[in-house]
Amino acid sequence: xxxxxxxxxxxxxxxxxxLKTTNAKLRVRVAxxxxxxxxxxxxxxxxxxxxxELQTMVFGKRRQPPTGASGGNIAPxxxxxxxxxxxxxxxxxxxxxxxxTEQCPVAVCACGGALTDITVHDRFVEDxxxxxxxxxxxxxxxxxxxVQRGVCDRCGKPTSGRQLGGxxxxxxxxxxxxxxxxxxxxxxxxxxxxxxxxxxYGARLSDGEIAGILHTQHQNWLPAYEQLMTEIRAxxxxxxxxxxxxxxxxxxxxxxxxxxxxxxxxxxxxxxxxRGAVHAxxxxxxxxAGVRISDDYAPYRAETLPGSQQLCWAHLYRCIxxxxxxxxxxxxxxxxxESWYAVFAAIYQDLRMYLAxxxxxxxxxxxxEELWQRVQELAATGPPGRSTGEPKKLAQLKAQxxxxxxxxxxxxxxxxxxxxxxxxxxxxRQLVLKRKRSFGSKTPRGxxxxxxxxxxxxxxxxxxxxxxxxTLSRL
Numbered sequence: 001x002x003x004x005x006x007x008x009x010x011x012x013x014x015x016x017x018x019l020k021t022t023n024a025k026l027r028v029r030v031a032x033x034x035x036x037x038x039x040x041x042x043x044x045x046x047x048x049x050x051x052x053e054l055q056t057m058v059f060g061k062r063r064q065p066p067t068g069a070s071g072g073n074i075a076p077x078x079x080x081x082x083x084x085x086x087x088x089x090x091x092x093x094x095x096x097x098x099x100x101t102e103q104c105p106v107a108v109c110a111c112g113g114a115l116t117d118i119t120v121h122d123r124f125v126e127d128x129x130x131x132x133x134x135x136x137x138x139x140x141x142x143x144x145x146x147v148q149r150g151v152c153d154r155c156g157k158p159t160s161g162r163q164l165g166g167x168x169x170x171x172x173x174x175x176x177x178x179x180x181x182x183x184x185x186x187x188x189x190x191x192x193x194x195x196x197x198x199x200x201y202g203a204r205l206s207d208g209e210i211a212g213i214l215h216t217q218h219q220n221w222l223p224a225y226e227q228l229m230t231e232i233r234a235x236x237x238x239x240x241x242x243x244x245x246x247x248x249x250x251x252x253x254x255x256x257x258x259x260x261x262x263x264x265x266x267x268x269x270x271x272x273x274x275r276g277a278v279h280a281x282x283x284x285x286x287x288x289a290g291v292r293i294s295d296d297y298a299p300y301r302a303e304t305l306p307g308s309q310q311l312c313w314a315h316l317y318r319c320i321x322x323x324x325x326x327x328x329x330x331x332x333x334x335x336x337x338e339s340w341y342a343v344f345a346a347i348y349q350d351l352r353m354y355l356a357x358x359x360x361x362x363x364x365x366x367x368x369e370e371l372w373q374r375v376q377e378l379a380a381t382g383p384p385g386r387s388t389g390e391p392k393k394l395a396q397l398k399a400q401x402x403x404x405x406x407x408x409x410x411x412x413x414x415x416x417x418x419x420x421x422x423x424x425x426x427x428x429r430q431l432v433l434k435r436k437r438s439f440g441s442k443t444p445r446g447x448x449x450x451x452x453x454x455x456x457x458x459x460x461x462x463x464x465x466x467x468x469x470x471t472l473s474r475l
Contacts, residue, residue, distance in 0.1 A: 184458065239424035
């Protein structure tokens, strides 16, 4: 073999060494690509689930099992008492509500024969006056004041028999109360209020006049509003939630916070530019010492917020229920999510059953500990095999449960409070519907006035519908 020339064996060793090096690099690269593919597949699964959620938000969703259903076994509904014949009819009005009586006598039959055994029966017709169909109806009351004004010959100051400041023609207190009610409790837009008042009462109102009415009522009712908020904060348990309320001068930013008394129809609203923690602290006040029922939004669980928090179980349940019935959930993850959902729904159903039992603090403490142990065991369970992944949303829910702890999940048992925040969501619903009609407020001043009149009118309407306007006029 010539000097300096490698043998066949040496060349094979060199080739083998290079191949080993190349093979090792390829293995590393394959592992990296497999990790990338796995990460991308997880993202795709997450995006598919989110797409299904967005489709539900846009196009609506199918009817889901009722809250508290355990897996596919829906708890039977509580039977309602049978309805009577009278329950399908309007109740007869009291004698004090009768405004006119019309006699309807009968003497002979249609054939001309005389009638015997004549009996008397009462029938009532409830109606309302309409301008075009009611003779003598005056849709609008106009009072003319002839005001005298003189100047004192001693001090030189003018004196009049009635306030002369402002416009020559102004709106009366009854119309102001009606406009306030239509904007707040009825949730009408300014155009709808103006159209209704023009049709029924011949009173034409501009947007500026309606805004002025709300601001005046806001100023007059401000002490009553502050008293209402003080009474709500003094309750042992409160519900809190917030919803967007666009303010046009603030580039569409804005939120309305709602605070509801768990043991009365009282509800108070506060409008703010954002939904930050500073507004949550203002909502409850510095001296709040009750139980706050809310979702897991960060400002509600801030340590600087007074009182103690009960996390809303309806939010938690809806989270796992929507994931269980998500049409884009991967098939290999569905069995695990189904079993997890069934166990969680059973825990929620037992919690509601315990709350329905007679209160006993010692028993409730034991029940809270038992349910907390079940939640911990459930949060610690993972997919049955390595090949089966776990949806990101479920992993987040597990972390949320463990972060909340026993105190925020089950304080409702020893403190005997509701375990969901459905009351606050119902109270905000009227504002959500109004937002779809009126698209928010123009200025923060208008939003603040709306919060005041909405709080006063809604609470008064719920507590005293029979004398609603009388109660408002006395404020």
